[in-house]
Amino acid sequence: MSARFDLNDDSVVVVIGSGAGGGTLSAALTAAGVDVVCLEAGGQVAIEQDLPTMYGRVKWADTRLSEGDLNPALPVFIAKAVGGTSIVWGGVALRIQPHEFAARTNYGEVAGAALADWPMSYAEMDPWYAQAEQRLGVTGTHGNPFLPDHNNATLLKLGARELGYTQVSNGHMAINAADRDGRPACRQFGFCAGGCVIGAKWSSLHAELPKARASGRFELRERAMAVAIEHDDAGRASGVVYVDADGKRQRQRARVVCLAANGIETPRLLLLSASGRFPKGLANGSGLVGHHYMTDLLGRAIAIMPGRVDNYRGTTYSSLVADDMRHDPARGFVGGYLFVPRGIHLPTYVNEPRADGWGAEYAEVMEAYTNMASAALIGEDLPVYDNRITLDGETLDQYGNPVPVIHKRYHDNDRALVAHGLERAADIYRALGATQVFTRASNVAIHNLGTCRLSKDPADGVCNAYGATHEVPNLFVSDGSQFVTSGAAPPTLTIAALALRQADHIVSQLRAGTI
């Protein structure tokens, strides 16, 4: 039951982006009786078990430039599709840890980094995390069963135990281990990273947008690219200009605007929305829109084992080695990291052990495909002022707007953390007799965080503790751009928890008539 709203209806909440943040927010708002128009730049995509073509169909291919350490050809992998990057996410659903919410206090001053504490405590987030875990059906929480073991996961856990790790488990995954919430149990197809054909994996596409639609209060406009957020004379957001599927400019009026376009497009849209009243960009009085860009640190270990692993079987990720998530400066860096097993299919294996491998020796590594075990490292990335999203002075995108430039250079702490983790990962596989281990840091970002960070003091960030921008009270940021620090965990459970909390806040503000 899709609703339809008039372009001049200024009673609606406009949500920009239908991914993890925008989808969850839309579903929670409509459930509370709020009318929502969601503008989504991408279209509806059919999901098939074919990794190379799936990536091609969903990937955000609009031009953007890279300055610094990220891969210039593909600095960032995100999706442009109904459901956003949640279509292809892995499902690892972990909380940011209590000490990480007060990173500045607990880590102290780190030269070259702009560490800050979150404006709310872990205790304040705890009930929202619990709600998000229940909503996403996270395994190993709230009575949801764990996913079953497979070889690749078991090897990582056994190797870790051999080295004395203790926080080793089947992990917390937003993947149904049993039928629930109208979605089936995982059949262990092993193509999670191309999208889940049956919707066992939580995604905005499969779990949130259908709920929003069923409310009768939701209109999703696909292939609608927002290009500017407008404000009225009082400095309140009044509507969103977008380019529709036919290339025509439209203006949707709004009572509230929520920006969930992922951590690059969100600050870009604020910068593109500069006006006489907001010359540096909408809600950018602090000058911090786009700054403190974090990606989480990612690394990979590929090990050739003495026997078969067949790691194409079963969920791409699952299980968790969490001991190194702690903050322990004795290791030579602040913050922590984790390991999850990572399944790799033959079509993409060629770029895994080395991004540039070739020749007879490399062909032997390819021949060893069935004996390959693999894990991913995910770690805390420090906020650095100069790591930022800016608008390019020359290049325009297909909508006529300056393309984003992604500036990202790793901090020494980042390098030390990844080096430590990859050594440990190699040790884990060597403990089980690996004959070859390849480790490397990833230079393609899949998490985009911190570019409109939360702060108590309007001079220190872009949004308040609920994601409302300090300067425009009815303009909200509803994605990972809000993050103050990245934590060691991947971001999506936190994005969902923040969206649920923000929806509750918006509903009470709407009822009170304050926005």
Next chain:
Amino acid sequence: MPSSPLAFSARRRLLLTGVAGALAGSLDLTFKLPAAAASPPDLVVYDAPAARTLLAVCRTLFPHDALGDAPYMECVRAIDAAAADAGFRASIDAALARLPADFAAADQAVRERALSVLRDTPAFGALRGAAGKLYRNPAVWPHFDYPGPSLAFGGWVDRKMLDLEWLPAETLQLSEVTSS
């Protein structure tokens, strides 16, 4: 703490040394594509000698002796299609011009040395990318014992996913305490 941890190239190169020795013998290389699959090239841009060189380039980049020429020719076709773009074609042609005339007839080691001269050119990245598509071709999957999508048989959930029989028994026992 290592000094330059995000650049592992030196170490990776070390690790690669000796891979061939370590793995030979543990692999079953008996699968062969049917010889009939080696169809003549129906290329638009490249003539037969250029196609022969490109085929040799692809085979040099990812040499699997047990595979026939047919799946490599698919990669050559992809290069041929991309070469409709004049700029792309010029960069490939410039690269190929730097290879010795008898490149296709030389043995693997000689061809690798010749190719490594091109390693830092954009054309090399494009050629590697095209040749790497070899592994996307379902025709080669049986050789690597990779079954591909599992949708047709309902996923791995009712099949074996845990069969690490090669692990020492005492190690495997640890797996009983994995859920926590």
